[in-house]
Amino acid sequence: MNDILLTTKSLSKVYEMGDIRVHALRHIDLEVIKGDFIAIMGASGSGKTTFMNLLGCLDKASSGEYILDGISVHDMDDEKLTQIRNQKIGYVFQSFYLLPRTTAIENVELPLLYCKKCSLHERHQRAMDALKTVGIEDRAKHFPNQLSGGQQQRVAIARAIVNNPSFILADEPTGNLDTRTSIEVMAVLQELHAQGKTVIMVTHEPDIAQYAHRHITFRDGKLIRDKENSSPKDAKTDLANLPKISEEEDE
Amino acid sequence: MSILGIVRIAMKSLLRNKTRTFLTMLGIIIGVAAVITMLAIGQGAKQIVEDQVNSMGTNVVMVSSNFSRSNVRQAAGEGNLLTIGDVNAIKNELDGVLYASPVYNSWGQLKFEGNNWRGSIMGVDSDYFFIREMDVSQGELFYSSDVENATKVCVIGKTVADNLFPDTNPIGKIMRIRNIPFTIRGVLVPKGQNVMGRDQDDIVVAPYTTVYQRLLGRHWRMMSIIVSAQSRDYIHILQQDILNLLQNRHPGTTAEEFIVNSQTELAETASRVSDTMTILLASIAGISLLVGGIGIMNIMLVSVTERVKEIGIRRAVGAGKRDVLLQFIIEAVAISLIGGLIGIALGVGAARLVGNAMNWSIAVTLWSVLLSVGFSMAIGIFFGWYPARKAANQNLIDALRYE
Numbered sequence: 001m002n003d004i005l006l007t008t009k010s011l012s013k014v015y016e017m018g019d020i021r022v023h024a025l026r027h028i029d030l031e032v033i034k035g036d037f038i039a040i041m042g043a044s045g046s047g048k049t050t051f052m053n054l055l056g057c058l059d060k061a062s063s064g065e066y067i068l069d070g071i072s073v074h075d076m077d078d079e080k081l082t083q084i085r086n087q088k089i090g091y092v093f094q095s096f097y098l099l100p101r102t103t104a105i106e107n108v109e110l111p112l113l114y115c116k117k118c119s120l121h122e123r124h125q126r127a128m129d130a131l132k133t134v135g136i137e138d139r140a141k142h143f144p145n146q147l148s149g150g151q152q153q154r155v156a157i158a159r160a161i162v163n164n165p166s167f168i169l170a171d172e173p174t175g176n177l178d179t180r181t182s183i184e185v186m187a188v189l190q191e192l193h194a195q196g197k198t199v200i201m202v203t204h205e206p207d208i209a210q211y212a213h214r215h216i217t218f219r220d221g222k223l224i225r226d227k228e229n230s231s232p233k234d235a236k237t238d239l240a241n242l243p244k245i246s247e248e249e250d251e
Numbered sequence: 252m253s254i255l256g257i258v259r260i261a262m263k264s265l266l267r268n269k270t271r272t273f274l275t276m277l278g279i280i281i282g283v284a285a286v287i288t289m290l291a292i293g294q295g296a297k298q299i300v301e302d303q304v305n306s307m308g309t310n311v312v313m314v315s316s317n318f319s320r321s322n323v324r325q326a327a328g329e330g331n332l333l334t335i336g337d338v339n340a341i342k343n344e345l346d347g348v349l350y351a352s353p354v355y356n357s358w359g360q361l362k363f364e365g366n367n368w369r370g371s372i373m374g375v376d377s378d379y380f381f382i383r384e385m386d387v388s389q390g391e392l393f394y395s396s397d398v399e400n401a402t403k404v405c406v407i408g409k410t411v412a413d414n415l416f417p418d419t420n421p422i423g424k425i426m427r428i429r430n431i432p433f434t435i436r437g438v439l440v441p442k443g444q445n446v447m448g449r450d451q452d453d454i455v456v457a458p459y460t461t462v463y464q465r466l467l468g469r470h471w472r473m474m475s476i477i478v479s480a481q482s483r484d485y486i487h488i489l490q491q492d493i494l495n496l497l498q499n500r501h502p503g504t505t506a507e508e509f510i511v512n513s514q515t516e517l518a519e520t521a522s523r524v525s526d527t528m529t530i531l532l533a534s535i536a537g538i539s540l541l542v543g544g545i546g547i548m549n550i551m552l553v554s555v556t557e558r559v560k561e562i563g564i565r566r567a568v569g570a571g572k573r574d575v576l577l578q579f580i581i582e583a584v585a586i587s588l589i590g591g592l593i594g595i596a597l598g599v600g601a602a603r604l605v606g607n608a609m610n611w612s613i614a615v616t617l618w619s620v621l622l623s624v625g626f627s628m629a630i631g632i633f634f635g636w637y638p639a640r641k642a643a644n645q646n647l648i649d650a651l652r653y654e
Contacts (some may be wrong), residue, residue: 058647079571084570097561097564097651099269111568112258159568 003034004169005198006055013050025048026221027064031165032200034120037193037232039212040202049171052202056089056169057081069166085113088158094172096152098144104155105131105140111163130158134188137174150181157188167198173210180242186211187235211235257574260489261581265278271554278550279627282543286536286602291417291533291602294619295611297525298572302612303445310349310483311382312490313474313512314341327543332501332508333474341478345492347485351478352376355462361455363415372428372455374462375477377570382479385456390437391421393458402557403459405433408452409441415627430464434455437626453605458550486513540623544630551634555579555642562642574642576636583635587628595620 003175032038041050049245053059054066057073064075068088076084081105090111098107099221105215108127112118118126131137134154144152153173160183162167170189174182182205193199210233265272309624316332335353342351355374360367373379377395380386393404405428412421433455442451457466480489490511497509562575601617606613642650 043282053648056567058651082566082569082571085567091567093651097567099561099564106263110565112567113256114569114574127546161567 004221005032005034005036005069007031007065007067007083009065009067011051011054011061011066013047013054013059014062014246023221025054025061028223030216030223030226032198033168034198035193035196035197036191037211037213038092038188038201038216039209039214039218040200040218041204041206041227042202042218043204045222047222048202048204048218050221051218052169052171052200055200057084057092080113088164088166090157090165092153092156092160092162092168092170092173094175096144096149096156096176098113098152098155098159100144102139103143104136104158107144107155108158108162112160115163126162127158129154130162133161133192148181149177150184153177153181153185154188157185157192159196161192167200168192170199170201171204172204174205180239182208183235183239183242187239190235255575257577258581259322261585262579264578265582265585268290270296271557275437275586275631276593278323278547279587279590279631280545280594280597282547282627283591283623284538284598285543286626287595287598287619288538288601289411289535290532290612290623291598291613291615292605292618293528293535294616295602295606295609295613297528297532298612298614300525300528303443309320310480310486310492311513312478312480313475313510314493315350315476315510315512316473317412317508317510331473332504333476337497337500338494341476341493345489345496346401347481347489347492349479349481350378350382352379352382353459354379354477355459355463355467356465356473356475359412359429361467362430362491363421363624366415366650367415368411368414370453370455372457372466374457374459374466375504376459379477380458385442386440388440388623389420390435393436396457398460399456401464402554403433403461403465404436404454406437406439407435408439408450409455410453411455412438428455429455429466431608433461449460460554462573468565469505474576479510503648534568536619541624543623543627547630551577551583551631552638555638559642559645559650559653561638562645563647563653566643566647567651574640575643579639580632580636583632584628586635587631590631591653592626595624598623 008030009232010026011025011028015022015047037246040051042049050059054061057068061074063076068084073081073084094127096102097159099110105124105127108130109123112126114124128140131178134157136151136154136158139147139151139155142151144155147155152174157168157170157173168189173221174185174187177185186208189199189201193213199212201208201212209215210229213229213232215225215227217231218225269587276357295568314333327476333353338351338353342348352375357374358370359372361370362368377393377398386392386437387406388409390406392406393402396402397404405426407415407421407426415421415426416424421438423434425432426435427433439452439454439456445451478489481488493509494506494509498504498506501508509635564579565575566572602613602615605611
């Protein structure tokens with residue numbers, strides 16, 4: 001099929017700590033279609049984060065193959081991997097990883113700084129558009145410590161989408177957030193998915209996984225379950241049904 | 252990624268973290284300023300010593316009789332061998348002699364109206380002023396005609412002028428030296444203390460003919476000769492020539508009966524002293540540099556280590572290793588450069604301040620500036636680059652998780 005985003009074939013990761021070999025991942029075969037919304041689940045130590053790091057080209061597999069957009073990533077040198085990270089993948093981390101003392105818009109501009117041919121004006125414009133997409137353009141000039149957790153995660157999502165990547169990779173995006181802001185963030189991710197973006201999300205919370213369209217479960221470094229979620233929840237509806245406390249949980 | 256873009260990132264990063272930037276810079280500023288100030292003060296002190304020696308005339312040879320040449324000590328004056336003929340011979344027969352003058356040393360009561368002062372009196376030829384590079388601040392010197400005619404004139408040093416003429420202009424006044432009236436021609440430019448701590452301004456200078464005839468007792472005609480060479484390089488040859496000449500002119504004498512001293516010996520001693528001071532200075536500079544360098548190293552290491560996570564984030568969103576490294580190097584260069592410049596300004600300022608306070612001529616040397624700035628920058632850049640390189644080469648996940 002033409003719309004395959006990525007394929008892994010027998011992808012494995014072994015950590016060697018002295019004499020002990022830890023098999024974090026054992027022979028994972030997976031195919032992801034463009035436009036999917038996947039939740040990778042599993043208990044801690046199941047290998048889901050390791051798998052995500054491999055998909056995100058943050059780490060290298062010990063063996064196996066990883067084909068992203070038709071290109072094998074396995075043999076790439078550092079420079080090429082950097083390019084892939086910059087242009088094909090948008091990261092959302094559990095603890096946001098925004099640069100401190102740097103305004104929201106400057107944080108969003110960050111990936112654009114490291115890609116070629118992007119004028120100052122265009123950079124600003126694209127960063128602003130990304131902030132608008134996640135609905136936080138009015139906080140563009142705020143510093144991360146002036147933003148709530150939910151707002152910080154939105155800035156991080158804006159940074160992830162600013163370079164128009166092939167897919168968004170979210171590692172426990174709601175791990176540091178309360179229920180309401182978690183659902184808000186899920187609404188943003190669902191909105192992006194609705195616009196045609198591929199989203200791969202790691203989470204250990206079954207509630208959060210319910211917003212995804214496909215569930216992949218890891219245990220002990222193995223992929224044990226891969227099933228469609230025939231009836232994903234809609235975050236916007238849930239949000240409307242939540243008892244209203246206040247507009248926004250600013251500090 | 253273009254260099255210009257990275258420069259922009261680096262500058263933004265520096266401006267964003269003003270406190271960190273300033274603290275890092277402070278290490279360099281203090282290191283550079285300390286070294287420059289220390290070396291400038293040391294150089295100033297060294298200069299003072301050298302100037303004092305030079306003020307005595309470094310191309311000068313002093314000739315006198317050796318009174319303790321035999322086991323039998325003789326009455327002063329009786330052992331005196333030197334004559335005015337010797338002075339003329341030195342002046343006319345030897346090569347490389349610029350001036351030569353007899354020197355009669357005496358001392359006595361000086362009196363002007365109600366004021367008294369006990370001062371040292373020198374009888375010299377008018378050439379003496381050229382040998383010692385003396386000049387008057389008021390009035391004028393005496394001349395060879397005064398020497399020929401044994402005129403009763405003199406010039407006085409500032410200390411004498413201050414004590415005898417506290418309220419009046421001494422020029423043209425008649426002062427009594429051991430009750431003999433002398434007209435004061437001029438007041439000498441102050442020279443301050445010499446290296447031995449003697450006040451060089453507590454002095455009365457008069458024609459030697461006058462001093463010889465009027466002031467010296469018959470048995471107290473102790474004369475020495477002061478000679479100036481055309482160049483400092485001739486001094487050693489000249490000393491030997493003078494010794495040979497004197498032995499020829501005084502048959503039956505040996506070399507031991509004359510003392511031929513040059514100021515170069517003093518100058519050499521002083522330059523040994525100043526060499527010692529140079530070593531002292533170098534040690535001070537070395538320690539300052541070391542301490543400053545360790546300070547810079549620490550703050551650089553800490554500030555880069557603190558930013559490992561930032562390096563991780565930048566790498567994760569697509570910054571290459573080269574981009575990150577370049578950014579950190581540019582930051583380190585900028586900090587070192589600006590810190591170095593501020594350090595120079597501060598160091599020169601502090602040196603000037605000390606110089607004014609101590610009334611020293613403080614000399615900030617180019618090499619001290621280059622040394623301190625070069626060393627600080629090298630350390631700053633190395634310890635900005637090295638940990639950044641380590642962080643950039645580190646596993647990305649580890650860098651991201653770094654706390």
